Amino acid sequence: MAQKDLAFAPGTLVVAKGSSVxxxxxxxxxxxxYSFSKAARxxxxxxxxxxxxxxxxxxxxxxxxGCKIHDTMRGxxxxxxxxxxGKTDHNGIMSVAGVPNGRATVTLWHPRLRxxxxxxxxxxxxAGSLSKKYSVKLK
Amino acid sequence: MxxxxxxxxxxxxxxxxxxxxxxxxxLFAAVIAVIMIIVGQGIARFGENSATxxxxxxxxxFDEILxxxxxxxxxxxxxxxxxxxxxxAVATDDRATxxxxxxxxxxxxxxxxxxxxxxxxxxIGSTGNMLPDSEKLxxxxxxxxERGVIRLGNDMALAAASPIEVPDLVGWLVVxxxxxKVEMDRLVELAAVxxxxxxxxxxxxxxxxxxxxxxxxxxxNDGDRFLYRISSLPALQDGLEPLLVLRHSLTGSLxxxxxxxxxxxxxxxxxxxxxxxxxxxxxxxxTAPLRKLDEATRLVGEGRQVEVLVETNDEIGRLAGSFNSMxxxxxEREKRIIHVGLHDGLTSLxxxxxxxxxxxxxxxxxxxxxxxxxxxxxxxxxxxxNDTLGHPAGDALLRNVANHLQNQLQDATIARLGxxxxxxxxxxxxxxxxxxxxxxGVQACFMRSISxxxxxxxxxxSLGIAVAPGDGADGNTLMKxxxxxxxxxxxxxxxxxxxxxxxxxxxxRIRRQMELDLRQxxxxxxxxxxxxxxxxxxxxxxxGFEALIRWQxxxxxxxxxxxxxxxxxETGLILPxxxxxxxxxxxQASMWDDQLSVAVNVSPKQFTSPDLxxxxxxxxASSGISPNRLELEITESIFIANVEKTMATLHxxxxxxxxxxxxxxxxxxxxxxxxxxxxxxxxxxxxSFVTDLANGGNGHAIIRAITTLADALGMETLAEGVEExxxxxxxxxxxxxxxxxxxxxxxMSASMVRQWMAGDAERNFRANAA
Numbered sequence: 001m002a003q004k005d006l007a008f009a010p011g012t013l014v015v016a017k018g019s020s021v022x023x024x025x026x027x028x029x030x031x032x033x034y035s036f037s038k039a040a041r042x043x044x045x046x047x048x049x050x051x052x053x054x055x056x057x058x059x060x061x062x063x064x065x066g067c068k069i070h071d072t073m074r075g076x077x078x079x080x081x082x083x084x085x086g087k088t089d090h091n092g093i094m095s096v097a098g099v100p101n102g103r104a105t106v107t108l109w110h111p112r113l114r115x116x117x118x119x120x121x122x123x124x125x126x127a128g129s130l131s132k133k134y135s136v137k138l139k
Numbered sequence: 140m141x142x143x144x145x146x147x148x149x150x151x152x153x154x155x156x157x158x159x160x161x162x163x164x165x166l167f168a169a170v171i172a173v174i175m176i177i178v179g180q181g182i183a184r185f186g187e188n189s190a191t192x193x194x195x196x197x198x199x200x201f202d203e204i205l206x207x208x209x210x211x212x213x214x215x216x217x218x219x220x221x222x223x224x225x226x227x228a229v230a231t232d233d234r235a236t237x238x239x240x241x242x243x244x245x246x247x248x249x250x251x252x253x254x255x256x257x258x259x260x261x262x263i264g265s266t267g268n269m270l271p272d273s274e275k276l277x278x279x280x281x282x283x284x285e286r287g288v289i290r291l292g293n294d295m296a297l298a299a300a301s302p303i304e305v306p307d308l309v310g311w312l313v314v315x316x317x318x319x320k321v322e323m324d325r326l327v328e329l330a331a332v333x334x335x336x337x338x339x340x341x342x343x344x345x346x347x348x349x350x351x352x353x354x355x356x357x358x359x360n361d362g363d364r365f366l367y368r369i370s371s372l373p374a375l376q377d378g379l380e381p382l383l384v385l386r387h388s389l390t391g392s393l394x395x396x397x398x399x400x401x402x403x404x405x406x407x408x409x410x411x412x413x414x415x416x417x418x419x420x421x422x423x424x425x426t427a428p429l430r431k432l433d434e435a436t437r438l439v440g441e442g443r444q445v446e447v448l449v450e451t452n453d454e455i456g457r458l459a460g461s462f463n464s465m466x467x468x469x470x471e472r473e474k475r476i477i478h479v480g481l482h483d484g485l486t487s488l489x490x491x492x493x494x495x496x497x498x499x500x501x502x503x504x505x506x507x508x509x510x511x512x513x514x515x516x517x518x519x520x521x522x523x524x525n526d527t528l529g530h531p532a533g534d535a536l537l538r539n540v541a542n543h544l545q546n547q548l549q550d551a552t553i554a555r556l557g558x559x560x561x562x563x564x565x566x567x568x569x570x571x572x573x574x575x576x577x578x579x580g581v582q583a584c585f586m587r588s589i590s591x592x593x594x595x596x597x598x599x600x601s602l603g604i605a606v607a608p609g610d611g612a613d614g615n616t617l618m619k620x621x622x623x624x625x626x627x628x629x630x631x632x633x634x635x636x637x638x639x640x641x642x643x644x645x646x647x648r649i650r651r652q653m654e655l656d657l658r659q660x661x662x663x664x665x666x667x668x669x670x671x672x673x674x675x676x677x678x679x680x681x682x683g684f685e686a687l688i689r690w691q692x693x694x695x696x697x698x699x700x701x702x703x704x705x706x707x708x709e710t711g712l713i714l715p716x717x718x719x720x721x722x723x724x725x726x727q728a729s730m731w732d733d734q735l736s737v738a739v740n741v742s743p744k745q746f747t748s749p750d751l752x753x754x755x756x757x758x759x760a761s762s763g764i765s766p767n768r769l770e771l772e773i774t775e776s777i778f779i780a781n782v783e784k785t786m787a788t789l790h791x792x793x794x795x796x797x798x799x800x801x802x803x804x805x806x807x808x809x810x811x812x813x814x815x816x817x818x819x820x821x822x823x824x825x826x827s828f829v830t831d832l833a834n835g836g837n838g839h840a841i842i843r844a845i846t847t848l849a850d851a852l853g854m855e856t857l858a859e860g861v862e863e864x865x866x867x868x869x870x871x872x873x874x875x876x877x878x879x880x881x882x883x884x885x886x887m888s889a890s891m892v893r894q895w896m897a898g899d900a901e902r903n904f905r906a907n908a909a
Contacts, residue, residue: 036226036227036230036231036305064305064306064307065306066304066305066306067306068223071221071304071306073306074306074307111307116259
């Protein structure tokens with residue numbers, strides 16, 4: 001997850017549990033990174049251009065990232081422990097392949113989703129291919 | 140008329156000045172009152188409007204102040220909420236750290252309280268402070284509201300919220316400031332006007348305030364007048380609906396204008412006083428001259444001479460001028476009237492009234508030894524001038540005489556008493572001066588020949604003179620005595636003067652009494668006719684009788700005609716007496732033998748009376764006698780006045796058939812021309828000639844001449860007053876045809892005449908004659 005133009009890029013990242021994420025600073029200014037999320041609580045001191053710092057995320061959950069000196073910078077990392085996860089495109093469409101038939105729990109997450117933990121879960125029964133549309137409220 | 144108008148109509152002051160002043164003052168007071176009301180209302184409206192504007196403006200300021208305060212608080216909160224350490228404490232829910240940070244913030248920002256509302260609804264506050272219900276705050280905070288009012292316990296507080304982001308929003312840092320009375324009062328001090336501010340919940344308000352329009356100024360009367368403005372404040376708490384109530388005392392702000400009102404009232408009172416003083420003065424400039432005119436009019440009414448001073452050139456001045464000329468005109472007219480009243484119009488001499496006054500004055504200033512003459516003048520024969528030359532000539536004569544007198548007697552007072560009578564007053568006659576010579580001098584003034592319209596008239600006058608103090612001390616007496624003296628002078632013949640003597644007074648009294656008695660005699664029939672026989676010598680028989688009047692006075696007995704006939708002649712009573720005589724004579728004659736005639740005397744006055752002929756005809760006709768039995772005896776004096784008129788009357792009498800005898804022939808003016816001018820039937824020879832016969836005079840020659848003349852003219856002759864045989868003989872010898880006298884018979888009453896004739900008149904007469 002790079003820091004470019006005073007923003008995290010990409011702003012949202014879905015990673016598997018235990019993954020390590022690199023935060024290259026592509027800006028000309030220095031950045032720091034912090035998180036007080038329960039899933040990953042850490043602080044990375046200021047570092048300069050073309051420097052990279054990495055952080056592993058061993059716990060599943062949502063991690064909100066900020067820069068100590070640039071309040072407007074927001075980055076979100078969702079640490080998952082399932083292979084059937086992904087990020088929607090700009091049209092809000094995402095497809096997951098290979099999900100076995102049977103009952104499954106669908107969890108929707110968005111940094112501004114209006115619900116505790118910014119996520120909502122529901123059960124579905126998967127038999128072959130399933131196309132389902134979810135509507136959520138954002139803050 | 141309405142009662143109000145009646146009252147105004149009855150507002151009639153005795154003084155015009157007061158009325159003008161009061162009306163002007165009332166008018167001005169009314170105008171001032173109207174102005175005061177308008178100005179008072181204008182001031183009130185201006186005060187209200189400006190208070191309203193002030194309140195509205197200050198309300199906006201107040202909003203700004205509150206907003207600014209909230210911003211300051213927000214700023215202070217932001218400092219903390221952005222602090223990474225704080226954020227970390229919040230994120231890690233390090234409550235002790237948070238609380239200490241909040242305490243620090245509260246003290247630093249002079250806030251009352253600070254707390255953190257967590258996104259999960261938790262709340263952590265600064266130590267010792269009451270905390271709000273976080274659930275009610277959550278929604279507004281979540282909606283992003285940053286400032287607003289919240290409720291802390293029972294108090295309202297201004298709150299500013301700052302989000303805490305790490306980097307996601309985890310809660311809000313809220314700083315509060317109480318909006319209690321102390322704080323509000325502190326804020327109010329920042330406003331320009333005296334305000335009372337309060338933040339209230341809508342729910343705590345009464346109905347009127349609830350329904351009041353927000354953001355607008357309205358008035359409410361709570362004993363005093365107040366202006367209110369209610370505006371809603373942003374709330375940072377659900378269901379709070381805080382309202383900012385601003386109150387401004389209108390009574391208080393209007394009270395500031397009271398000074399102005401008092402000043403206006405003072406000015407009005409001063410103006411009113413000035414108007415009263417000025418209108419009083421103006422009224423006085425009008426009424427003072429009027430009062431002067433009033434006073435002057437009163438003085439004029441009292442008969443005093445007044446002139447009003449003309450001070451100005453305006454209406455009042457002109458009025459004064461007109462008044463003066465009016466007074467002058469009245470004065471002149473009065474003098475003229477007085478002159479007319481006191482002077483004779485024809486001669487411009489003083490009249491009787493003025494003469495009386497001047498006489499009284501002269502008597503009053505007469506000195507001890509001096510004497511004063513009052514002369515009454517009567518022009519002789521003025522009547523003749525009037526009759527022959529006409530009244531204009533008579534007037535000219537009077538004017539001529541008056542002028543001449545004024546020129547001749549310059550020291551004397553001369554008055555015309557009326558007709559041809561004048562009065563002359565000569566005073567300051569010294570004790571040594573001769574009254575007689577003064578009288579002669581005055582008399583001489585009249586003795587002259589005057590030319591009137593080319594005709595000469597001889598003028599003369601009779602004078603009666605009374606002298607003060609001898610003949611009387613007062614004017615009335617003197618004038619009466621002068622008049623008596625004049626009467627005497629007239630009777631004594633013309634062109635003479637007579638001084639008053641006391642006996643004249645007595646005679647006058649007798650004369651007045653006799654006149655009264657005469658009138659009574661006419662009324663009561665006290666006259667009686669006596670008859671004296673007329674005997675014809677030629678025929679030796681009784682020819683008739685002459686009727687002679689007798690007056691049997693009830694007290695005085697028989698009165699001689701010589702006494703009362705002249706008086707009757709003067710007073711005009713001769714006319715009714717004469718008429719009665721003719722009627723009675725004719726009546727008696729009708730009882731006699733047809734051969735007997737009756738002779739009646741006709742006085743000059745009777746002769747000139749206009750209806751003499753008619754009266755004679757009436758008497759003759761009613762008695763039934765033949766007209767030629769009536770013989771009218773007239774005297775020569777009838778020829779004096781108007782010869783033509785006399786002739787006409789004589790001829791008209793002759794035409795009646797009555798006979799006419801000329802009485803008292805030979806006396807007076809005896810002119811033979813009379814005999815020629817009228818054919819008298821008879822000439823009566825005056826007794827004086829008959830009396831002469833016995834004295835051996837030359838009377839018989841005169842009688843012969845008269846009888847010869849009468850015979851020649853065909854007139855009969857009769858001798859009066861035959862008392863002796865000698866006289867009868869001579870008369871018979873000298874050719875006198877008829878005689879009358881005591882020798883034959885005295886006058887007899889009517890009854891005696893009848894007895895006398897019944898007893899053979901011839902015999903009686905002869906017996907007498909023998």
